[in-house]
Amino acid sequence: MSGEAVSATTARREQARGSFAGGFSWAMARDLRLAWRHPDEAVLTVAFFALVASLFPLGIGAEPQLLVRIGPGVIWVAALLAAFLALPGLFAADYVDGSLEQMTLSPHPALGWAAGKIAAHWIVSGLPLTLLSPLIGLQYGLAPDTLAIQALSLLVGTPVLSLLGGACAALALGARGGGMLLALLALPLFVPVLIFGAGAAEAQATGLSPAPHLSLLTAGLIAALVGLPWAVGAAVKIAVD
Amino acid sequence: MNLWWSSWEAFWAMGGQSYFVWMSYGALLAAVVVEMVSLRLRRHRALAAIEEERDLEAED
Amino acid sequence: MNWFYFASPATFYGLAGRMAPWFFVTAAILAAWGLYLGLGVAPTDAQQGEVYRVIFIHVPTAWMSMFLYFVMACYCGLTLVFNTRLSAMMARAIAPTGALMTFVALWTGSFWGRPTWGTYWVWDARLTSELVLLFLYFGYMALANAFEDPRRGDRASALLAIIGVVNLPIIYFSVQWWNTLHQGSSVSFKGTSMHVTMLTGMLVMSAAAWMYAIGATLVRVRSVILERERRAQWVRNLPEAA
Numbered sequence: 292m293s294g295e296a297v298s299a300t301t302a303r304r305e306q307a308r309g310s311f312a313g314g315f316s317w318a319m320a321r322d323l324r325l326a327w328r329h330p331d332e333a334v335l336t337v338a339f340f341a342l343v344a345s346l347f348p349l350g351i352g353a354e355p356q357l358l359v360r361i362g363p364g365v366i367w368v369a370a371l372l373a374a375f376l377a378l379p380g381l382f383a384a385d386y387v388d389g390s391l392e393q394m395t396l397s398p399h400p401a402l403g404w405a406a407g408k409i410a411a412h413w414i415v416s417g418l419p420l421t422l423l424s425p426l427i428g429l430q431y432g433l434a435p436d437t438l439a440i441q442a443l444s445l446l447v448g449t450p451v452l453s454l455l456g457g458a459c460a461a462l463a464l465g466a467r468g469g470g471m472l473l474a475l476l477a478l479p480l481f482v483p484v485l486i487f488g489a490g491a492a493e494a495q496a497t498g499l500s501p502a503p504h505l506s507l508l509t510a511g512l513i514a515a516l517v518g519l520p521w522a523v524g525a526a527v528k529i530a531v532d
Numbered sequence: 533m534n535l536w537w538s539s540w541e542a543f544w545a546m547g548g549q550s551y552f553v554w555m556s557y558g559a560l561l562a563a564v565v566v567e568m569v570s571l572r573l574r575r576h577r578a579l580a581a582i583e584e585e586r587d588l589e590a591e592d
Numbered sequence: 593m594n595w596f597y598f599a600s601p602a603t604f605y606g607l608a609g610r611m612a613p614w615f616f617v618t619a620a621i622l623a624a625w626g627l628y629l630g631l632g633v634a635p636t637d638a639q640q641g642e643v644y645r646v647i648f649i650h651v652p653t654a655w656m657s658m659f660l661y662f663v664m665a666c667y668c669g670l671t672l673v674f675n676t677r678l679s680a681m682m683a684r685a686i687a688p689t690g691a692l693m694t695f696v697a698l699w700t701g702s703f704w705g706r707p708t709w710g711t712y713w714v715w716d717a718r719l720t721s722e723l724v725l726l727f728l729y730f731g732y733m734a735l736a737n738a739f740e741d742p743r744r745g746d747r748a749s750a751l752l753a754i755i756g757v758v759n760l761p762i763i764y765f766s767v768q769w770w771n772t773l774h775q776g777s778s779v780s781f782k783g784t785s786m787h788v789t790m791l792t793g794m795l796v797m798s799a800a801a802w803m804y805a806i807g808a809t810l811v812r813v814r815s816v817i818l819e820r821e822r823r824a825q826w827v828r829n830l831p832e833a834a
Contacts, residue, residue: 455755458751458755459752462735462748462749462751462752463735463738463748465739465744466735466738466739466748467738467739468734468738472734472735472738475727475730475731475734476731476734476735476752478727479724479727479728479731479756480728480755480756482720482721482724483721483724483759483762486717486720514758519755522751522754522755525672525751526748526751529744529747529748529751530744530748532744532747534633535632535633536632536633536634536635536636537632543631543632546642546643546645547636547641547642547643548641548642549641549642549643549707552643552646552703552704552706552707553642553643553645553646553703555703556646556649556650556699556700556703556704557631557646557649559696559699559700559703560649560653560696560700563692563695563696564804566692567688567689567692567808570688571808571811571812571815574812574815575811575814575815575818577815578815578818578819578822579818579832579833581818581819581822582818582822582827582828582833583833585822585823586828
């Protein structure tokens with residue numbers, strides 16, 4: 292066999308086998324297209340975030356010092372809850388109509404399309420929350436530097452939430468207990484992210500360095516990026532088996 | 533290996549901190565009792581389920 | 593020794609039944625000795641007074657809460673990799689005992705904290721991560737029982753348990769990473785800051801907790817096997833099922 296023929300065979304086999312990049316871009320483009328066609332879910336997530344964050348001043352009082360004190364934490368908790376409520380939409384529809392099973396049968400590795408779906412989900416839920424957070428922070432009277440750190444911590448932290456939550460959402464597919472079960476699975480795992488994320492903005496607001504919190508959060512993001520797409524893929528395979 | 537306490541009263545009083553010490557040890561005791569009862573219950577239920585299954589099949 | 597022989601639920605059912613009483617007897621003897629040392633012989637702590645005696649149950653249960661989660665996660669790994677039935681049953685059998693240990697560790701910790709720190713609960717790293725551990729156990733048990741098909745529950749909950757393992761180093765190192773009220777470990781390899789009797793009592797109580805946990809797990813796994821294999825002929829032939 293000539294060299295050309297060998298390389299052509301490899302290329303064909305490559306195509307049939309699928310690839311990480313192929314699966315990633317295909318799943319991400321597909322989910323983004325779906326989200327673009329039905330933007331209500333993304334809008335609801337952001338609206339929920341703003342609504343919850345505005346309940347706190349009404350509930351516990353609107354003294355400016357109090358708001359500055361609780362602002363970073365409240366914004367993080369509200370973002371976490373909004374990210375959590377967006378989770379069922381990640382796999383549920385695809386599970387019901389069978390497209391999830393199609394994905395597991397596709398030549399692409401599970402790692403690829405799982406990561407692609409999570410990435411699309413983050414762009415639709417986590418990213419808008421991050422972009423909106425300075426606006427909410429202004430309502431709480433946070434200083435500009437705190438707003439920046441707040442947004443930065445959300446930028447690093449929300450992908451971890453999407454990855455952890457995505458794994459839990461895939462595990463809970465078809466389970467009895469629905470949303471309550473998902474809360475029991477996902478929220479405890481979100482706790483470290485909340486501690487470091489809110490801790491970073493909190494430290495900045497009280498004049499300390501946010502660097503230790505941010506670096507731990509970044510370490511968490513790297514660990515999550517390495518390990519969790521695999522876990523999400525494995526969880527989906529368990530669900531459709 | 534001499535005992536630390538001079539009397540039973542001193543032992544139960546735990547130097548005035550009896551509430552905290554005995555609430556802790558009491559919780560351990562309660563936990564062990566709860567687990568033993570639940571283990572026994574679970575075994576009875578499992579055996580009853582086998583019985584039930586067999587009766588159902590006998591009826592068929 | 594052929595391990596696969598014992599990896600069959602039918603064989604393990606009998607083996608567990610024969611072993612469990614011995615673990616309980618050992619646990620009872622060790623607990624009696626440990627309580628005698630801890631409550632009877634050990635001297636008063638110079639700083640904390642008598643309330644420090646909670647240590648003889650607090651530290652063993654806290655250790656076991658983490659160790660049992662680790663063992664459970666190992667069984668879960670076996671379940672996912674080799675798809676063995678018995679490993680999933682073992683993991684299911686460990687979880688309730690682990691949750692109980694976690695609960696006792698949290699409870700005794702707060703009754704120790706009230707007189708020494710002045711509060712039943714603080715939101716510091718170690719207490720929070722131990723609380724998260726309790727919820728991980730609950731989540732594991734809920735997910736394992738949430739499916740019509742028990743095999744699906746086995747595999748889904750196994751993956752969840754493995755993801756939750758990241759919490760263990762957080763609990764373990766939290767005392768070093770954060771400034772917290774929770775004191776550092778009293779036992780280290782360099783030598784200890786404790787009286788010999790106190791240390792002996794604590795180690796004996798830890799061994800008792802270990803034996804107790806194994807005994808309880810073995811008894812529970814027998815029930816799990818009966819529940820899962822209730823249609824199998826060997827179960828129907830058991831004298832206790834007659």
